[in-house]
Amino acid sequence: MHALARAAGFAGVQVHAAHGFLLSQFLSPLFNRRDDAYGGSITGRRRLLLEVIQAVRDAVGPAFPVAVKLNASDQLEGGLDQEDALEVVKSLDSQPIDLIDISGGTYFPGARSASDTGTAAGSPYFLAFARRARRHTTLPLMLTGGFKTLSQARSAVDEGSVDIVGLARALAIEPELPRHWQQGQSAGPTFPRFDTPPEGGITAWYTMRLTQLAEDRDDESPGSLEQALTDYEARDQTRTLAWCRHFYSTPG
Numbered sequence: 001m002h003a004l005a006r007a008a009g010f011a012g013v014q015v016h017a018a019h020g021f022l023l024s025q026f027l028s029p030l031f032n033r034r035d036d037a038y039g040g041s042i043t044g045r046r047r048l049l050l051e052v053i054q055a056v057r058d059a060v061g062p063a064f065p066v067a068v069k070l071n072a073s074d075q076l077e078g079g080l081d082q083e084d085a086l087e088v089v090k091s092l093d094s095q096p097i098d099l100i101d102i103s104g105g106t107y108f109p110g111a112r113s114a115s116d117t118g119t120a121a122g123s124p125y126f127l128a129f130a131r132r133a134r135r136h137t138t139l140p141l142m143l144t145g146g147f148k149t150l151s152q153a154r155s156a157v158d159e160g161s162v163d164i165v166g167l168a169r170a171l172a173i174e175p176e177l178p179r180h181w182q183q184g185q186s187a188g189p190t191f192p193r194f195d196t197p198p199e200g201g202i203t204a205w206y207t208m209r210l211t212q213l214a215e216d217r218d219d220e221s222p223g224s225l226e227q228a229l230t231d232y233e234a235r236d237q238t239r240t241l242a243w244c245r246h247f248y249s250t251p252g
């Protein structure tokens, strides 16, 4: 898969070990109940990640950028906590990778999802963890989650905690934002304010916003959260039908 990405012209690959996906589940004591070499203490729970990294490196060769996305915490009771996450950072330091991207949260019900939190003023979510991680690795560190202004991004980099700042929702609102910031326009994007968001509404809103960007409809807005949720669910239903028709239809 990663070698395919390189052949397809991508400039690098990221091993996703965050947000509740498979490798993140292995890291998490909440999900990983194994009693073999891949479970138990963090030494066991991180084993699969380290093996995957080596396999990816072997597949893409020594010069191709490989990043690892890691949760500072699952934000789930009994999940991966910051102490264990720091142990993972320490072990990543000697791995053949080029970047650690710090994130957090999972998509599991009951967990606070980083992308479904309100967008009122606040600070980057995992900066305190990044500061601790900085002391345990010389690898370039990236931090994603909660950055809304140039001054937040600049201060995280200037204080030496991170080398790169990741932006998701800010870019969905204003895809040209990094260029604006580079050109000295320090204004951030205007984030929509959602007072009593329905569950999943904010992520649906941003998902529909990404759809607009993909369809070159940048100047439009997804409208209200309720409208975005309705559109999102309708689209999902259409897709589900298409998938079912494609994968479950019997020939003839």
Ligand SMILES: Cc1cc2nc3c(=O)[nH]c(=O)nc-3n(C[C@H](O)[C@H](O)[C@H](O)COP(=O)(O)O)c2cc1C
Pocket (backbone or CB within 6 Å): 016, 019, 069, 103, 114, 115, 144, 145, 146, 147, 166, 167, 168, 169, 170, 203, 206, 207, 210
């Ligand atoms: C609509 C939407 C889709 C997302 N999809 C992904 C994804 O596929 N993989 C991923 O690692 N993170 C995904 N995220 C999470 C973002 O990468 C990021 O961690 C999160 O939005 C917090 O960063 P921000 O405050 O800059 O938005 C998504 C976020 C949003 C809003």
